[in-house]
Amino acid sequence: MGTIISQVEGGNADAGAPVRCPICAQPNEPGRLCKHVRWTFDQGDPLEFARFVLDTSPYVQARGHSSSEIPKIWWERQGEWIVEKVLIHFDASDGYVFGEHKDLDMLAREIWREFHPEAERPQMQRVDLF
């Protein structure tokens, strides 16, 4: 798998000094997290975070969908792209993922649209090499 994932996983949430939140500056450590911590990598890797985001997304739920509809192979193919999106919307440092609540929804929408392009995106222009 991609090098970006291994870089992100380099941090370890339960080792070392508290990690300062880039939004509110509160130090975070196990058992003491500020409200901007959306995920810690001891809960899973960035792809598991992305799945969690989809499953808790009002946008996806409102359409009656869930991440279980997305085949494993798609996650694998899109892995680098998903990690990139996670890092665009969230600050990942030392095993913590920080972000605002609205960022969860933004990420869920982007991933879901990538998996399931909506009618307004003309299907004919999509060239799928796989």
Ligand SMILES: [Zn+2]
């Ligand atoms: Zn914070």
